[in-house]
Amino acid sequence: MANTEIETWVLDSCRELGLLVEGAEDDFFAAGGNSLTAVRLIAKVEERYGEDHLPPDDLFERSSVGQIAATILANRERSGAAS
Structure with a gap:
């Protein structure tokens, strides 16, 4: 899954949580x-x-939508997740 797809998911999730986010x-x-x-x-x-x-430490240190998506992607790649 490309970082932009994860980024879109993070944006949508933040919005569901009531946050006013517009972009990465x-x-x-x-x-x-x-x-x-x-x-x-x-x-x-x-x-x-x-x-x-x-x-949690990553979220607090790298808290823009784009950084959150990049963290998820990096951890997926490190864990060898295919989907």
Whole structure:
């Protein structure tokens, strides 16, 4: 799955969580994310992509939509996930 597909999924997921995000440059926390929405996003990522694809430390350190998608993609590739 290409990074842009994951990015679209992250955007949609953030919107479902009530965040005002428009694109890859938007920051999860600046858009209204907090520790509760972070836990919810991590749970959504785990449900969709698997465990440890968005560790909390990574979300807090790299919190733009594009960076979140890149983190998920990198962790998928490292784990050898095919889908």
